[in-house]
Amino acid sequence: MNTMTDYEGKAKKLSDDEILLSIDEFSAGYDASLILKNVSMAVPRNQVVALLGRNGVGKTTLLNSIMGLVSASGGSMTFNGRLVDSLAPDRRARLGIGYVPQGRDIFPGLSVWENLNVSLRVSGVAREEAEARLNEVYELFPVLKEMLKRKGGVLSGGQQQQLAIGRALLLKPKLLILDEPTEGIQPSIIDQIEDAIYAIKKKGNMSVILVEQYLDFARNASDRFYILERGSVVRKGEIDQLDNDLIARYLTV
């Protein structure tokens, strides 16, 4: 049993079945520095969890750790009932963890179609299934369908972000990790990304971890939150418990 406790201490038990990703007393760092200190976190199935905190508190390091890109100095992670600590990033991706890193990392020299096709090839799904998945992505981000032949590198930042999310969705992840999806993006596209998260939630077969500085966006899109400070979880709870006190204490100056 894992316990999700809100910051006022009201405990709400979640069964193991209800938890997709469980991070238990995880510590990690680079060289001699310690970036994450005994982080515990639970991502329930089909929920959006906001991971909040100021710059430099360890959010991206935690995401990289979930993906297996940072080696642990302590603790463990369980994904979908399976210990993943010894698994390389590609194995974790195949188990259903999709990662859209900050800065998006699309292939700039490949067309939009080729970028998407990389995912389809990797997933190895049959043609019909591939078509169905593509259509779902086009429905979320119509602009991608209009620009299939355009090189990824010439898209606007917002379009690149949509492409990166679309590319991750084609792999049908059980967990989608988004690192600052609204950073440097124009408002109209922020709305579309927000709508895409709602649509994902409505479908009810994917969890999302959202790292986001844009608080209103994170609040609207999320069910729960965790706040990191100096590499430790200092607060967690249901998203409506994220009050002005916490915001002033941990998110602003």
Next chain:
Amino acid sequence: MILSVDGVSKSFDGFKAINDLSFYLEEGELRTVIGPNGAGKSTFMDLITARTRPDEGQITLHLEEGHDVDLRRVREHQVSQLGIGRKFQNPTVYASHSVYDNLLLSLNNNRGIWASLRFKEQKRDREKIFEVMKAIRLQDVKGTLAGALSHGQKQWLEIGMLLAQDPKIMLVDEPAAGMSDEETDRTGELLLGLAGKHSLIVIEHDMEFVRQIASRVTVLHQGSVLKEGDFDTVRSDEKVVEVYLGRQARKH
């Protein structure tokens, strides 16, 4: 005043990283610079240390007796000779040398190459090294190889290596990153102890740490100064709060 930055702008590929920025540092002051991602903090440091040149504006180092140096016209390697030292975020110490030797190698004796080759450690060198070791509190590990130090100790050693050169201005980039709480506190004490004798610009994200060290805080946003003042003034400023919560993005 020891440093003035007047109306400086700098673009990269059409993106204005620094936009009409003005900034003035008093002698002996400890200034903390904060700001959300992409605010221009690193470019700002790069401009002061002549790693990049401004497109517009002036950057002037004010030395004794009205002697001003136009920092737009000096080379990067001359900046440290002028007394501006920069500590980057990740510690870069000589891992296979002792703490003592790291400091010895950093001493500022204005030696030419022949003098360096024939260099013999003088009494005043030793005194200087012990003075620095005391400031960074590493006397007890003076013989330890730098590579074997803790992360915090490495950061202090690197600050010590800057100190060994007697800098007038020290630029310190995220000194507390990756440190334990105790190391963070000690780093704060160290920097506070250096103010007065040196002028410092510290870039930092950790607000507890900023609160500990800050007398005057400059908030950068989109390459300009958004707000300047003491910690409480800055943290209660509505524009600053908006920017930290990402709300500014929506309004453009």
